Amino acid sequence: MDYRDRVFIAVAEHLSFSKAAEHLNISQPAVTKHIKELESRYDIGLFERTGNKVYLTRAGKKVYNAFKQIAAQYRELDFEMSQLHDSVSGEFIIGASSTISQYVIPKTIASFHKRYPKIQIHLINGNSFEMEQLLLNNQVDIALVENNSSQAGISYKRFMDDELIVVTGANSVYAKRKTISKDDLLHFPLVLREQGSGTLDVIKKAFTQQGIAFDSLNTLIHLGSTESIKNFLQDFDGLAIISEKAALSELYMKSLVKLKVTDFSIPRTFRAAFKQGHKSRLVELFETFLFSYNF
Structure with missing residues (x-):
């Protein structure tokens, strides 16, 4: 791929000439020269400059999408050529939602790397909606998401099950209750994930199915990560609803307490998302490994 094309992709993804220069380890004038x-x-x-901000023009968006597809084809070619030498190599990008990227996929990636040490994996994380957008924009090759909703242009496959549980801090006034009712969930203070989070999406649908209006919950604050929620609970007299897999260490150490909710549970699935259309051989290799992995 032409180096100027790579420079363009860097500017388009950072929306900054200076950050692109830093990423590529070249000077900003060199970046400007390549773009011109x-x-x-x-x-x-290809770019519209407004003050210190940079935006892709309509033509720039077309070029970006084309260059990302070309870059993916180059990665696939590298992979196929390596197979001819009986030495599997290549490069691909995984986009994973926060819970999956922190608590689920690292061990899988480590195991995959041990088996295919010449394949480079880049992991990007954010909420499920953000990862789906990166997938549609060809910025990741596969997205691992935890929401229940689906977007046009994306196909989904379940790869493991999870459950959202109600927890409270060990020093909370609710820690000794062990069991609560659905009505209690309407009144006790709650801390939940932010809008766009796959976890929040699942929670909303679970309450709707139980005939409980989500807006009627006593939600005091929304936080941007499960880690921040777990830390918040250490000095908060209230509850949170988080992934059981994200709370295993804290439950074992007894810094968090799991509360059973009578006649109420929130099971969910983690899914691999693929942009509809062509799927590279390298992504297929990781997909096969992922779906056979013993979580």
């Missing part, structure tokens, strides 16, 4: 040469090649502006 590319704009001259197509005889059209």
Whole structure:
């Protein structure tokens, strides 16, 4: 792939000439020169500059999508060529939701790397909606998400089960209750994940199915990660609803207490998401490994 094309991708993804230069370890004037040469090649502006901010033009978006597809084809070619030498190598990018990236997938990636040490894996994390957008924009090759909703242009496959549980801090006034009712959930203070979170999406649907209006919950605050919620609970007289897999260490150490809710549970599945259409051989290799992995 032409180096100027790689420079363009870096600017498009950072939306900054200076950050792209830092990422590529070249000077900012060099970045500017490469972009001007590319704009001259197509005889059209690819970026719109407003003050210190940079935006892709309509033409820039078309070029970006095309270059990402070309980059994926190069990665697939590298993989196929390596197979001819009986030495599997290549590179791909995983986008994973926060819970999966922190508590589920690292061991899988480590095991995959042990088996295929010449394959480079890049892991990007965020909430499920963000990962789906990166997938649609060709910025990741596969997305691992924890939401229940689906987006057009994406196909989904379940790879493991999870459960959302109600927890409270060990020093909370609710820690000795052990069991609570669904009505208690309406009144006790709650801390939940942020909008766009797959966990929050599942929680909303679970309450709707139980005939409970989500807006009627006593939610005091939304936080951007499960880790921040667990830390918040250490000095909060209230509850949280988080992944059981994310709370295993704290439950074992007894810094968090799991509360059973009578006649109420929130099971969910973790899914692998793929952009509909062509799937690279390298992604298929990881997909096969993921679905045979013993979690």
